[in-house]
Amino acid sequence: MNIVDTVSSLGEQSGFFGFIAADGWKNIIMVIIAFGLLYLGIKKEFEPLLLVGIAFGCLLVNISYFPGLPAELNATNALYHPELWDAFLDSSSEYYHSYGHIMSHGGFLDILYIGVKAGVYPSLIFMGIGAMTDFGPLISNPKSLLLGAAAQMGVFIAFFIAVLLGFTGNQAASIGIIGGADGPTAIFLTTKLAPELLGAIAIAAYSYMALIPMIQPPFMRLLTTEKERSVKMEQLHEVTKTEKIIFPIVVTAFIVLLIPSTAPLIGCLMLGNLFKETGLTDRLSDTAQNAMMNIVTIFLGISVGATTVASKFLTVETLKIVGLGLAAFICSTIGGLLAGKVMYKLTGGKVNPLIGSAGVSAVPMAARISQKEGQRANPSNFLLMHAMGPNVAGVIGSAIAAGFLLAVFGG
Amino acid sequence: MGNITASGKPMGIGDALLTAILGYAVVFLGLVLLMAVVIIVGKAMTKKSSVPSENAAVKEAPTAAPAELPKAPGSAGGIKLYGTPERDAAMVMAIVADRMGKPINEIRFISIKEVK
Structure with missing residues (x-):
């Protein structure tokens, strides 16, 4: 030797x-x-x-x-x-x-x-999110769903710009979904449509979600007046336990029948929520929102990080994705705010347009930003519960957007 | 796409625009329909719950008012609310406790008044 x-x-x-x-x-x-x-x-x-x-x-x-x-x-x-x-x-x-x-x-x-x-981790994360989410504010004010829909604008604008920049339809759809501000949904769709972009898209999505307190407020102040931001919204009506139990069942049946490709995400989200609301499955709810969520988060994080192999990540396309992701976030925020302004006008000033920006999902960060900006304009303003409605509606909205893109490009 | 094999096929601008508009419309349609379903279910539930409660009100009218519930362990006296709904007050107390970093049962609130 x-x-x-x-x-x-x-x-x-x-x-x-x-x-x-x-x-x-x-x-x-x-x-x-x-x-x-x-x-x-x-x-x-x-x-x-x-x-x-x-x-x-x-x-x-x-x-x-x-x-x-x-x-x-x-x-x-x-x-x-x-x-x-x-x-x-x-x-x-x-x-x-x-x-x-x-x-x-x-x-x-x-x-x-x-x-x-296989799309297992994002779906399981959705189950955990469902078990942690209170849909009460959304049930008590169903019009919040419109704000959640409007705030998906960035998804489709970014998709269109991505096609203009030379990305394929599959890739553009995966980039656009960053505007849904929902990490598991972005990962779910990207692994199905354009797995080669997973690392860049996941990093962009989670980075921008963390940067929401910096990204959203300038646009919230730019697009609303002091008077609009000061609006105090009326107390939400009480939601019965039965309504909370029926809600996940009805939503699952309705949305999955409408767009079957949303089944893994919406199904798991609502199953987790049903565990929480029945009051009889506390152990399952606890496991979904704690132990299972933590385990899957570890697996998801480390394996998504593994896709950032230098030869695949260090490309001009990654920079384009980072830029498009930011554009998607901003456009979604603007979409939600504009819908909020429309509601403000239609209701004779009863809706504070700031809650519209919470429609971008990113639960509960975006709702907290609405609360903070509302309180900045009027210290006695409590918008948090009102903003939670559009916020959770955004989760459903981004899942529908992902389901649509999967139906169009996944065939 | 450099050395990466791109998934899918290139798309025309017209097709992309149409897909984007259609996609946004589908999201709106889905959530508008869901909103209608939630409103209908909500109304049905309100109707259902209001019928027995009216009957119950008639039956329970002659009975005496229920005794005051005992305070929760750790409660430190009552709190006076001026123009503040109980729900808002609970939220304010939770926020104050969170900011102070102390358990809520270790803080005594005397009164909460809404500042107009």
Whole structure:
């Protein structure tokens, strides 16, 4: 045994060698990006529950998979193998849609990613969200649903601009859904339509959701007058327990019959809510909103982060996605505010238009921003409960938008 | 798309515009119909619950007013509300407790008055 050859071989197998191999500099940039995302998640508290996992997944994949190293080294050492997923998606490959191939050749993160690819994690997260959501404000003021619909404007504007910028229909649909401000929905749709963009879209979606307190207020102040922002809304009427139990059942039946492709998201969202509202399934509700939600959040975050392989992430398209995501968020905010202004006029000044911006989903952050801006204009204003209506309506609205795009492009 | 295999096919501008408008319309249609369903269910529930309550009111009229409920453990006296609904007061107390970082049963509220 030649000790020099052994040491040399060990060196060539190491990740450090990977950094100086061909295209290794891209991995270094991705590692820096991962550090940046960890900083934002931990220090700046930007959606830490998911961003920390995504950032760590990004770090793990970019210190274990090096395109410049021999394929057999990556096959052994990498936690995530993009080439396996390329074969999985290639209809001419013998491994087309072969989960068995992934299971037998994949790394740790490939196995976890199967849950993303199959749309399992986003749906389970929706179940947890349903178990945590009180639809009472929406039931007591059903007109909130209109604000939730209007605030999906950004989805379709961003979709259109993305097509203009040269993205395919599938990719544009996945980019547009960032405007729904709903991470699980964005991940669900992207894995179905354009999985190659998953890392960029997930990071853009969660980053902008965390930045809502900075993105929305300037537009809220720009598009509304002091008088409109000062409007105090009337007390919501009480919602009975029976109404709360019937609501998830009716919504599921109605929306799924209308747009069947929304079934995984709407079905899980409403099942989680039914667990909460029956009063007889407290254990299930507790599991859905705590243990299950936490476990799935870990799996989802780290496996989505794993898709940020340098060779796929460091492209001009990623920058375009980041820009389009911001445009989508802004347009959705504007859509909600404009609908709020229309309601203000139609009701003779009884609706505060600020609650319209909460229709972008991002529960409960967007509703809190409406409350904060309303209180800024009138310190005795309490808009939170009124804004929660459009806020949860936005969740349903973005799921319908995703269902429509899936129906059009997923065939 | 560089070295990435793009999913789907390129789309014409006209088709994209049509899809965007149709998509927005479908979202509106879905939620408007849902709104109608929620309103109808709500009205049906209100109607159903108001009928027995009217009967109950007639039956219960002669009975004496119920005794005052005992205070919850940890309560520190009553709170006076001036022009503030109980629901708003509960929210204010929860917000104050949250901002102070103390459990709500360790804070005593004397009164809450709405500032017009």
